[in-house]
Amino acid sequence: EVQLLESGGGLVQPGGSPRLSCAASGFTFSSYAMNWVRQAPGKGLEWVSGISSSGGSTFYADSVKGRFTISRDNSKNTVYLQMNSLRAEDTAIYYCAKGFKGSVTTKSDYWGQGTLVTVSS
């Protein structure tokens, strides 16, 4: 059974730098791209970032480019999202999602339950 478990969310001050983690199980992690998608309270889905199966290719939404960094450790079956210079508008539930193949697309067949990041002083 595929499982994705996000962690690292919580209350963060503006300008803070939390790191989100997503621990994967139930599939060959190193064969699949991974995505982070967020959802602000009461709003729609926003694709944030994606990383290829090898980690060699990474992509970002313009809204986070230069502030967020996606990475993965295939030996630990974990994908990370390093978030820097957080702003109030980054407040959202952050979902980790499994891609369909090795290259990055928005197509995601399994999603975690999400971790809430609240940016507030």
Added chain:
Amino acid sequence: QSVLTQPPSVSAAPGQKVTISCSGSSSNIGNNYVSWYQQLPGTAPKLLIYDNDKRPSGIPDRFSGSKSGTSATLGITGLQTGDEADYYCGTWDSSLSAGIFGGGTKLTVL
């Protein structure tokens, strides 16, 4: 404002059929596959349709997808109260080199 345009809401009676549109451009829908997701209240999104018209295992054939040019459509037949949810289209934008989602459509089954 989303790059992909969806109607904010649609409604229909139980047993009826509804369609949800998703309009984009040549840099996204026109040249990339479209996926559709269902998000029930308080839960994570669930993949309904991928590659424009394919259903993952376990998704009933009441759900269908199609694409024409720079637009895609999700169809749901035999509406049930349990289908009340938010529905999102998603695809890749080759100009942005980024993923994009529509703004979402709230389905109400009257």
